[in-house]
Amino acid sequence: xxxxxxxxxxxxxxxxxxxxxxxxxxxxxxxxxxxxxxxxxxxxxxxxxxxxxxxxxxxxxxxxxxxxxxxxxxxxxxxxxxxxxxxxxxxxxxxxxxxxxxxxxxxxxxxxxxxxxxxxxxxxxxxxxxxxxxxxxxxxxxxxxxxxxxxxxxxxxxxxxxxxxxxxxxxxxxxxxxxxxxxxxxxxxxxxxxxxxxxxxxxxxxxxxxxxxxxxxxxxxxxxxxxxxxxxxxxxxxxxxxxxxxxxxxxxxxxxxxxxxxxxxxxxxxxxxxxxxxxxxxxxxxxxxxxxxxxxxxxxx
Ligand SMILES: Cc1cc2nc3c(=O)[nH]c(=O)nc-3n(C[C@H](O)[C@H](O)[C@H](O)COP(=O)(O)O)c2cc1C
Numbered sequence: 220x221x222x223x224x225x226x227x228x229x230x231x232x233x234x235x236x237x238x239x240x241x242x243x244x245x246x247x248x249x250x251x252x253x254x255x256x257x258x259x260x261x262x263x264x265x266x267x268x269x270x271x272x273x274x275x276x277x278x279x280x281x282x283x284x285x286x287x288x289x290x291x292x293x294x295x296x297x298x299x300x301x302x303x304x305x306x307x308x309x310x311x312x313x314x315x316x317x318x319x320x321x322x323x324x325x326x327x328x329x330x331x332x333x334x335x336x337x338x339x340x341x342x343x344x345x346x347x348x349x350x351x352x353x354x355x356x357x358x359x360x361x362x363x364x365x366x367x368x369x370x371x372x373x374x375x376x377x378x379x380x381x382x383x384x385x386x387x388x389x390x391x392x393x394x395x396x397x398x399x400x401x402x403x404x405x406x407x408x409x410x411x412x413x414x415x416x417x418x419x420x421x422x423x424x425x426x427x428x429x430x431x432x433x434x435x436x437x438x439x440x441x442x443x444x445x446x447x448x449x450x451x452x453x454x455x456x457x458x459x460x461x462x463x464x465x466x467x468x469x470x471x472x473x474x475x476x477x478x479x480x481x482x483x484x485x486x487x488x489x490x491x492x493x494x495x496x497x498x499x500x501x502x503x504x505x506x507x508x509x510x511x512x513x514x515x516x517x518x519x520x
Contacts, residue, residue, distance in 0.1 A: 227445050229485075229493045233410040247365055252409030254370025255309045260404040262314050266367055270402075273363030274356040280348035285339070286356055286397075287322040289388050290315060299387065303380040304399065310374060313401035318377070318384065319357045321349045324393035324514075340393050343517040353397045361400060370405035373398050381509050392514025413441050438485070446482035453483065453492055460490075463497035 230253070240246040271288065279285070291297060292315055301311035310316055323339045330337035339345040361371045377384060377399050384396045419429070419437045429437070447453070454474065461470035473491075477483060483492065490496050507518060 227447060229488060230412060231442060232413045232445075234413045235410055247362065250411045251362070251365050252370075252411045253372040254403075254405045254409045255307075255372050256406040257309060257313045257370070257401070257403035258406045260314075262369065262403065266369075267315065267402075270360055270363040270367065270369070274360035277352075277356045277359040279352040279355070283326060283349075284352065284356075285321060285323055285326055285345070285349040286353040287320050287325070287394060288356070288360075289318040289320065291318065292316075296387070300399065303383050304374050304376040305379060307374055307376065309372060309401050310399065313403040315402045316374075317357070317360065317400045317402060318388065319353050319397050319400065320390065321346070321353050321395040321397055322393065323349065324391050327393055340514050341516045341519075346515060346517050350397060357398060357400055360402075364402055368404070369402060370409060371400050371402045373400055378506075381513070385513065390513070395510070395513050395515065415441055442485045445485040445488075447484075447488050447492070449477060449482060456495065457483070457487065457491040460492075460495045460497050 233252075236250070238249075240249065267290075271290075274288070275284070291300065294311075297313070297316055298311045300316060301308060304310050323345065326339060327337050329335075339349075357373070361373075364371045375398055377396050381396060384390065388396075390396070415437055454477070457477070458470050458474055461473045473487070477487065510518065
């Protein structure tokens with residue numbers, strides 16, 4: 220999944236700033252960006268250990284740390300991961316990939332060895348919190364990497380290959396892959412991307428729904444003049460998605476709007492072309508089955 224430079228990216232717009240910050244931590248947090256291009260420079264062991272330690276010291280529900288991190292440096296394994304994750308080449312070129320997994324297996328074994336009751340694999344509460352624990356650890360690692368002038372990017376497409384990952388990394392029951400992080404020294408330091416601002420994201424005291432005009436203006440500010448060219452293949456895909464989800468009449472209306480405006484807008488690209496709405500709801504039953512196959516039963520009566 221490489222970016223075509225002649226086309227706008229769904230990742231959004233770069234934002235350069237000459238802003239002053241009260242300290243380096245805030246600068247680091249606000250000016251961060253995902254890194255998808257790594258140099259050949261290897262990560263010294265002590266640097267990697269420090270970065271991992273930063274993740275391991277994250278907040279975690281009950282201080283239970285129900286996660287494991289698979290550290291991957293083997294070239295053949297990284298190439299296989301690149302392929303499985305939808306040809307995202309940086310997965311192979313990064314010196315290190317980290318696979319973050321929910322891990323109730325270790326706690327289950329500990330409970331057994333200590334004559335304690337255990338049902339975390341069958342508890343939505345535990346699953347929900349451990350998902351958050353896992354991501355929070357990943358984010359601390361990503362921030363620590365930035366602080367040491369490395370770069371990183373999350374790779375969410377591991378969800379397309381859960382079963383293969385289970386085989387590749389010999390994951391036992393109770394261990395569930397959540398996300399991959401590719402890590403290394405950037406070829407070029409990534410620029411931060413434009414985001415919706417605090418006035419849109421933060422609600423004072425209660426949820427406040429903006430007007431349609433305010434909402435459209437906020438997204439226009441995030442993706443100014445974003446347009447994607449109309450091609451017959453894209454039109455066909457877009458029409459199929461609209462028809463599948465909302466029916467013929469909706470598809471006709473949308474196609475008319477696209478022909479009139481002369482391009483795909485950013486929302487149409489996100490939900491009609493990039494994350495095709497009909498495919499996004501596909502495989503829900505399979506994911507439940509995978510969850511069960513991985514030793515979790517929290518969704519069963
Ligand atoms: C859960 C998650 C999954 C992601 N998966 C991918 C991915 O598969 N490929 C990719 O290139 N970027 C991936 N990203 C990175 C996002 O595209 C990126 O964070 C977003 O475009 C905003 O850009 P920024 O991180 O530079 O601010 C992912 C990010 C998150 C948080």
